[in-house]
Amino acid sequence: MPAALDIRLFGGFSICDNREPVTTLTAPNLQTLLAYLLLHREMAHSRQTLAFLLYPDSSEAQAQSNFRTLLGRLRQAWTNVETYVQIGSRTVQWRSDAPFVFDVQEFENALARAQAGGGVSELERAVEWYRGDLLPQCYADWILPLRERLRQKYLNALAQLIQRLQAQDKYSAALVYARQLLQLE
Numbered sequence: 001m002p003a004a005l006d007i008r009l010f011g012g013f014s015i016c017d018n019r020e021p022v023t024t025l026t027a028p029n030l031q032t033l034l035a036y037l038l039l040h041r042e043m044a045h046s047r048q049t050l051a052f053l054l055y056p057d058s059s060e061a062q063a064q065s066n067f068r069t070l071l072g073r074l075r076q077a078w079t080n081v082e083t084y085v086q087i088g089s090r091t092v093q094w095r096s097d098a099p100f101v102f103d104v105q106e107f108e109n110a111l112a113r114a115q116a117g118g119g120v121s122e123l124e125r126a127v128e129w130y131r132g133d134l135l136p137q138c139y140a141d142w143i144l145p146l147r148e149r150l151r152q153k154y155l156n157a158l159a160q161l162i163q164r165l166q167a168q169d170k171y172s173a174a175l176v177y178a179r180q181l182l183q184l185e
Contacts, residue, residue, distance in 0.1 A: 004017060004018050004099055004100070005017055005084060005098070005099065005100035005101070006019075006100070006101045007038060007100055007101065007102045007103065008103045008131070009035055009038070009039075009102075009103060009104055009134055009135050010103050010104065010107070010129065010130050010131045010132050010133070010134060010150075011131035011132025011133070011136070012132065012135070012136065012137065013025070013031040013034075013035065013135060013137075015034075017080070022078060024077040024078060025074075025077055025078055027073065027077070028137070028138070029054055029070055030070065030073060030074055030077060031135070031138070032054060032135075032138055032140055032143075033050065033054060033070060033074065034074075034085075035135055035138070035143070036050070036053065036142070037085060037092065037093065037094040038094055038102060038104070039104065039146065041093070041094035041096065042096075043093065044086075044088075044091035044092070044093040045091060045092055045093060046090060046091055047064065047067060047068075047090060047091065047092060048060075048064065050067060050092060051063040051064045051066065051067035053140070053142065054066070054067060054070065054140075055067065056141075071087060071092070075087075083095070083098060084098040084100065103129050103130075103131070104129075104134065104150065106125075106129045107126050107129035107130055107150070107153075107154075108153075110122050110123070110125040110126035110129060111123075111126045111153060111157060114126060114157070114160070119164070120161065120164050120165065120168070123157050123160055123161040123164065124161065126154075126157050127154070127157055127158060127161060127177065127180075130150075130154045130157075133147055133150075133151055134146060134147040134150050134151075135147070151184075154184075155181065155184060155185070158177050158180055158181040158184075159181060161174075161177050162174045162177050162178050162181065165177065
């Protein structure tokens, strides 16, 4: 059974639930919160940490108040959010048992398989998942190094893919990827 939720952060924020776009999550802070939870889904995050992350220029009390309001807006904007996000009295975390497809995770998994001997097909899969920089409209301090790290992984994957295709005498396919690499550099 395919995952009901499809999440894209490469090239911009997008969530489809059962193939229907979730169009109510347009507020930048809602998107930033969900992106942070997804990208750091291995652990629970204190509400205080998230409040300071999203509202760094506010006082502690104001940041926490803003964060409570944001959680309320999230619940209103996405009615089944709690299927995917565990919102506790002290912590918030992306649910590890939630069925979803996440482009960043798929990209990194394909790269790992390619490095473990998966070859050209896994590099091609990785390159397909990368549809642009990670959340290009988000300028939060925490995302900038992650965006650059993923971009470098993509550029390296393109370079490896070109080399492997040339070694297999698949020059026309290599040329397609070489053009992509040149456009980015």
